[in-house]
Amino acid sequence: MRHRLAFASLFVLLAIVVLVLFGPLVWKLAINDIDFSTKLQGPSLAHPMGTDDLGQDLFARMLYGGRISLAVGLMAMLMAITVGILIGSLAGISRGWVDTALMWLTDLFLSLPQLPLLLLLIYLFRDSLKAVFGPEIGVFFLIVLVIGGFRWMPVARLVRAQFFSLREKEFVEAARALGASVPRQIARHILPNALGPVIVAGTIDVAAAIIAESTLSFLGLGFPPDIPTWGRILFDSKDYLDIAAHWALFPGGAIFLTVLTINFIGDGLRDALDPRKVL
């Protein structure tokens, strides 16, 4: 039953990805065609998702922006989770000074005020990244780094806490008694069971990353203001909620759908990895 849900979600997510990747090749309306005579119209045949206050077609903008939002959301989430799992497991399995040092690092990152750090990093690295990767990819890397870089700490602490409690459980003791090496203990026994909070964090992080990117662009730090990422479209729509609800519904719905599918996929993953499949 749950497998079906997981597979269905995988399918939906892939469909979204295909849509944003190839959709613009089929749907030819430009994303920044300003036409004041058609502004703030609801969904219609010509504009399946309606138009915004400059008369731009929302469907085209959603498709174009979706590439960036999905890419940023997924990659930032993966980065946060990977770093978080690494640091959390290291801290959780060792004790003593390794744990203390890693926790100091975590506390440091938790204390850092994000905005000044962001401004600093972007100002320091923007030009060199642009030179190496080109303007768009350079900014993209910087954003993923920055968003993911501020979300790994809760994952690390959660994983570490899980490790603490799982490390003493009987099945791990048993594995230890059987002579399993520490990496094997981690990989086969502890980590699969520690993934619960990680999956929850993952789904939350995707939504948070997409929104964070829009906050960045609102501060002039992310992508240029005319790039219609989902978070940006949502932000632009907020003053017109009472007369043009469609403008907010589509990006909000898209983010929600992405989060939903990732969550069910995650659940499915956890079940697949769990050697003790209990219904």
Add this chain to the structure above:
Amino acid sequence: MGPFILRRLLISLPSVMGISVVLFTVLALAPGDPFAEMALNPNIPAEVREAMRVRLGLDDPIWQRYLRWLWAMVHGDWGFSFISRVNVDLLILQRVPVTLVVIGASQLLAMCIALPVGIYAAVRPYSWFDRLASTVAFIGFSLPTFFTGMLLILLFSIKLDWLPFVYKADISETGWAWWREHLRQSIMPVAVLGLFQGASWMRYVRSAVLDVIRLDYVTTARSKGLAERMVITKHVVRNALIPVVTLVALQVPAIFGGAIVTEQIFRIPGIGSLLIDAILRNDTPVIMAVTFVFSCLVIAFNLIADLVYGWLDPRISYQ
């Protein structure tokens, strides 16, 4: 446990110092100018601006400025804001009550929603309750606070005209009216924040309880004939609380940091808006003071969380 606590406490002092060095350096290097608005005013000669920079020591090397700050901090002098010339501790203290009340209340609300809903959803996984609760939770954290805030304002302030949406820190009424006014203006921001937070917490609680409920000792307890409620409260919840404790420990310092977007929308004079204003205006003393207190809280609460783990699960040891 004793040596562990001692060790962590001893380390916390240098670790706080270490963090303060990094914080200070980041702030000193970050772009921006506290005298930005003066740049636009042709009445202010450039020499005046320069003189102010020199007087505030802005052009001294970073290590000098850091040591000056440290020395002052040790003496209880938190400095004064570059912008308003008010003492920083006064600025912060003015805003602490509001922050505690609004942000604190929202965290409590989030907890009160997340715990029961999460537990019940996990006890009956994939039931209609679970599906409904999870879906609402997904909607909850997919929508940013600026959006839900806007929605609530449109509904309750503008359409229905039930609630004011601009927060007033000092209300002149007294007695019952004072309580009522405070309630009326706090409901929306507390709801916005609490629901956003509660949505993600509910998912964590549910996942944690699910993890535990599958384990053998729960089956044992059940097979022993214990009432379901006893099983849940005595065995499941206690063990499932570990991730929850982690999250709460991560969030409590955030209460002090305020909630920038919500404070902006409802004009709540909390520490979040103080911080963002200071950041946008490069008011370094204020930023430094707030982030420093914040980092102390982070370290303190993470230590408390580590201790609570030991209490929740006696098998966790810290040799």
Add this chain to the structure above:
Amino acid sequence: MNEHKLRGLIDQVKTGRSTRRSFIDKMVSLGLTAPMASMMLMHYGVAQAQPAPVYKPTKRGGGGVLKVLWWQGATLLQPHFAAGTKDQEGSRIFYEPLAIWDSEGNLIPILAAEIPSRANGGLSADGKTVTWKLKRGVTWHDGQPFTADDCVFTWEFARDPATAAVTMGIYKDVTVTKVDSHTIRVAFAKPTPFWATAFVAAEGMVIPKHAFAAYTGEKSREAPANLKPVGTGPYKFVDFKPGDMVRGEMYPNYHMPNRPYFDAIEMKGGGDAVSAARAVLQTGEFDYAWNLQVEDDVLKRLEEGGKGRVYIVPSGDIEFIQLNPTDPWNEVEGERASIKSKHFALSDPAVREAMSLVIDRKSIQDNIYGRTGIATSNFLNNPPKYRSSNTKFEVNLDKANQLLEGAGWKKGSDGVREKGGRKLKFVFQTSVNSLRQKEQAVVKQGCQRVGIDLELKSVVASVFFSTDVANPDTYPKFWCDMQMYTTTMTQPDPERFMDQYLGKEISSKANKWQGRNISRWSSKEYDELFASAEGELDPAKRAALFIRMNDMPIKDNAIIPLISRPRVRGASVKLVTQLSGWDLDFAFLQNWYREA
């Protein structure tokens, strides 16, 4: 519009053939300010109109609380340390200057007994001295009498470099002496036609000697009165939370009868413009909101509720685009955008002219700014009569295309024009502001239609408008191809405004980018005209010179004016205010009342 024509117009007003009002309107349309026009008339002996605003309330107090919303909250309450208009407004609740400017550019006395003129002996014949007579019977909020000593003290306080007052520029070039307890004399080093600077308007608020005497020079920032102001204004200080709330209560011994109407005032800060508009226009939680930088259709919708109205107050602010004549991408002697370099495309006049032809100002006005902006092609409103032949605003894509083809810029395969292997791709920066981002989108579309590609960039306002030497994104650095912002005419005298195009003021590494000429445009003729305007005593001659100077950078297409932006304020329908675009919002605070 030369000086003969100007003198002719002034004569017409003097002999009654034309109205004072129409003269001032014409001057404003040519790029001058109402106060300057008014001073011109005064110089030639045209008496000021004495406008009598109808103040209905017949007693002091009883009006309840006046709640105002400033979405940038005041952070300090000392007018001579103010870091921006929000602080000046917060201070103005408590402090007062000797005189203020009304919307027609007239000087209205507040703490002065009358406005100095040649007729009453207040102005000397050589233009070097002004004698102010102070009002008698005025007391500070703590009961002490207001005298000439306070004015002299304010002057000493502001001009002392150790105080680092933001108003120093005005007070350091004058000498103020006490004549008697209620008369002061302000002396200028050279004859000064525009004398109404010291003690007038926002920079002229008088501070009490007895509260600040112990805190001069270095110690000035420690004065308790900085945070607990003692002034002569209609409201007394109650409480102040920086960035959040300023509260005042009615001052029972205020020096004007039956004023103020309100018992208390609350000035709340924070939030953004749209929610401020809602709070006044939709829910009525506040009586007045400042600076509603919001799209006009949103404002119109909010007004439909009938609770509040939007007020558009004419002033001198212009939103414009600068085209960089230097090369911002390559360093010359270690400096980007150096005056020694040339921009590969924008130094070509054909490209610049083409740019000015593709921007659809009308669209911007109609769809983004609405009532809150007026499309313009000159440095201010420009009615047809005075438009010079080159400065009209037309959108002519064909002509632009022709110009570019003719200059050798051919369209490449991707639709972008190029010449000599370099494409017409520009980086266009401005500050973060939803209206500005929309303007950028419109400009980008216009450019695309003629084969110019724009990369849009938006910078946080606090970084864009800063003078941080280390930051590459500040507007004085101009390290990109085009930038856009609003230039404010808060100074009634354009001379301080016109130095923005002087050769010697060009912003460069040598002067740490503090030079006032950010557009890096210069011309010998302009510098010569400016030099002669500086020494010119005759106001009509001077005005004519300014008008000529005004046109020069525009004809050269170095700058492209877009929208003239009046001040936009929101107030509840019952509130009666008196707003002037040439002074602070609170300039007439004592006259505000609420209709029954």
